[in-house]
Amino acid sequence: MAQLTNMQMMAVALARQIKDGMTCIIGTGLPLLGATIAKYTTAPNAVLIFESGIIDGNPLEIPTSVSDLRLALGASVLWPQYRYLGFQNNAYKKGKIDLGFLGGAQIDIFGNLNSTSIGDYWHPDSRFPGSGGANGIATNVNTVIIMKHERRRFCEKVDYITSPGWIDGPDGRKRLGLPEVGPQALVTDLGVMGFDKETKRMYLAEYFPGVKIEQIAENTGFEMDLSRAVIAEPPSEEMLDILKKLM
Amino acid sequence: MKSNNKVMNMKEAVSTFVHDGDCIALGGFVTNRKPYAAVREIIRQGIKDLYLEGGPAGGDVDMLIGAGCVKVYFNSYFANSGFTEVCRRARHAIEQGTILWEDYSLDVQTLLYHAAALGLPYIAVKNMLGSNMIDKWGIAAEVWEKDPKLASRKLMVTSNPFNPDEQVCLLPTPKIDTAIIHVQRASAGGICRIYGNTFVDVDIAMGATNCIVTCEELVSEDVLRKEPWLNQLPELVPDAIVHAPYGAHPAQCTNHYDYDGQFLKMYDQASRTDEEFIKYLTEWIYGTEDNDAYLEKLGVSRLFNLRVKPGYGYVPL
Numbered sequence: 001m002a003q004l005t006n007m008q009m010m011a012v013a014l015a016r017q018i019k020d021g022m023t024c025i026i027g028t029g030l031p032l033l034g035a036t037i038a039k040y041t042t043a044p045n046a047v048l049i050f051e052s053g054i055i056d057g058n059p060l061e062i063p064t065s066v067s068d069l070r071l072a073l074g075a076s077v078l079w080p081q082y083r084y085l086g087f088q089n090n091a092y093k094k095g096k097i098d099l100g101f102l103g104g105a106q107i108d109i110f111g112n113l114n115s116t117s118i119g120d121y122w123h124p125d126s127r128f129p130g131s132g133g134a135n136g137i138a139t140n141v142n143t144v145i146i147m148k149h150e151r152r153r154f155c156e157k158v159d160y161i162t163s164p165g166w167i168d169g170p171d172g173r174k175r176l177g178l179p180e181v182g183p184q185a186l187v188t189d190l191g192v193m194g195f196d197k198e199t200k201r202m203y204l205a206e207y208f209p210g211v212k213i214e215q216i217a218e219n220t221g222f223e224m225d226l227s228r229a230v231i232a233e234p235p236s237e238e239m240l241d242i243l244k245k246l247m
Numbered sequence: 248m249k250s251n252n253k254v255m256n257m258k259e260a261v262s263t264f265v266h267d268g269d270c271i272a273l274g275g276f277v278t279n280r281k282p283y284a285a286v287r288e289i290i291r292q293g294i295k296d297l298y299l300e301g302g303p304a305g306g307d308v309d310m311l312i313g314a315g316c317v318k319v320y321f322n323s324y325f326a327n328s329g330f331t332e333v334c335r336r337a338r339h340a341i342e343q344g345t346i347l348w349e350d351y352s353l354d355v356q357t358l359l360y361h362a363a364a365l366g367l368p369y370i371a372v373k374n375m376l377g378s379n380m381i382d383k384w385g386i387a388a389e390v391w392e393k394d395p396k397l398a399s400r401k402l403m404v405t406s407n408p409f410n411p412d413e414q415v416c417l418l419p420t421p422k423i424d425t426a427i428i429h430v431q432r433a434s435a436g437g438i439c440r441i442y443g444n445t446f447v448d449v450d451i452a453m454g455a456t457n458c459i460v461t462c463e464e465l466v467s468e469d470v471l472r473k474e475p476w477l478n479q480l481p482e483l484v485p486d487a488i489v490h491a492p493y494g495a496h497p498a499q500c501t502n503h504y505d506y507d508g509q510f511l512k513m514y515d516q517a518s519r520t521d522e523e524f525i526k527y528l529t530e531w532i533y534g535t536e537d538n539d540a541y542l543e544k545l546g547v548s549r550l551f552n553l554r555v556k557p558g559y560g561y562v563p564l
Contacts, residue, residue: 053445
């Protein structure tokens with residue numbers, strides 16, 4: 001167990017967010033790995049859906065993208081993209097999607113995400129792909145966010161909001177006309193954060209074995225409540241086996 | 248009048264339907280069924296000042312931007328996911344300010360193409376509210392207003408006339424001159440069949456003024472008319488049918504071939520610097536006269552090894 005890296009622990013924590021029978025939207029990158037692990041361990045009946053229109057895919061290998069033929073294997077339907085977005089847009093009214101998983105380059109204490117650019121938008125220091133499906137997911141469903149835990153990424157104010165979180169507190173979304181869903185958890189390579197029910201501010205919920213709470217505070221560019229943190233459970237042998245096979 | 252043979256070679260199709268300053272849209276999704284053979288021909292012909300609707304873009308858009316074909320890029324995403332997380336030529340062009348760009352959510356672009364296919368003037372969405380896509384426009388408001396290729400503005404936020412308490416974002420439907428899609432099967436007359444995900448392909452084909460279809464297999468229409476429920480486009484939509492086997496290489500194509508991981512890794516390296524990219528263009532695009540020459544250069548065994556394995560639909564580990 002001692003050899004478990006933080007990245008592996010991150011994938012496990014991610015997989016744990018997917019409970020059996022849930023319907024989840026999965027984005028490219030680490031979410032794909034976490035979802036594949038969940039599917040083979042604790043959540044075999046989870047329904048995974050993707051912005052490419054692949055619905056209920058059953059991958060045997062880690063797909064490289066949300067449109068990879070590896071994901072279409074054993075899928076129930078391949079919708080045109082507009083059908084996917086229609087399903088997603090109706091989800092908060094019908095309660096048909098439990099969680100959406102997404103990543104970003106910067107995040108603030110309310111879970112607003114930047115995956116567009118660092119620095120001035122018109123003269124960026126660093127440019128990223130942009131929204132992809134992330135903005136639609138963040139607009140319409142409850143989300144779990146996945147990021148590397150670094151001080152430069154955890155900012156007082158993100159340089160560009162690509163995907164809205166809780167905006168600036170409990171009334172933020174309503175004021176802007178957004179459905180009242182939002183970030184539920186943030187999984188990093190150091191631990192798991194939650195969002196306070198009342199204030200919608202991020203707090204430390206779990207830290208991974210071998211990680212110190214101070215280390216998390218040092219790597220967070222804003223003041224975060226650390227008082228509720230507990231140590232994360234190590235993964236089961238079964239999950240570990242699958243993880244090693246897939247990673 | 249309906250013409251029943253729309254078969255052209257790639258040179259002819261591109262020179263007929265893609266001109267300097269046109270707005271074009273490309274089908275496929277990051278590394279899946281991208282119309283690469285047509286992209287290579289656009290680059291060979293040195294077409295400039297394109298207004299490019301990327302949708303879920305990958306190396307296709309990256310090559311066009313890197314080769315200097317693009318003036319305005321309408322973006323929602325650009326990555327050869329799993330190989331290049333941010334396409335490097337497009338990134339470089341934005342960071343250096345050598346192209347104009349505008350950012351959208353992929354859902355919004357998808358819906359804009361659907362609106363184009365349905366002939367609707369604009370869309371009303373909740374997406375993008377609360378994001379900087381609403382207030383930070385890549386293209387200046389006065390350029391939106393003046394450029395006849397663009398609508399008068401990127402978007403506007405207003406209240407829903409039927410429910411004044413609700414805010415909505417309105418966006419104008421894009422005016423696409425030519426859509427280019429790659430399909431598995433087409434007849435000479437233009438019936439098209441796509442296997443696997445259709446992504447935004449049918450919508451851009453129907454929403455654009457002109458449509459170029461490149462295909463893996465040019466088949467007799469009898470084959471396609473036997474099971475019309477499997478077809479996506481009638482003869483009435485495409486304007487050019489181009490036979491281009493492996494025309495999505497290095498992307499994947501359902502029932503035919505997987506992506507070429509080795510090639511995508513090579514491209515990742517080649518797109519790092521101006522010098523390396525020019526070498527890439529010289530060797531793989533300017534240095535190959537057409538799709539046949541490109542395939543010759545790739546070689547038989549390489550192409551053979553990319554063929555999908557039945558039961559999987561890709562090349563398993």
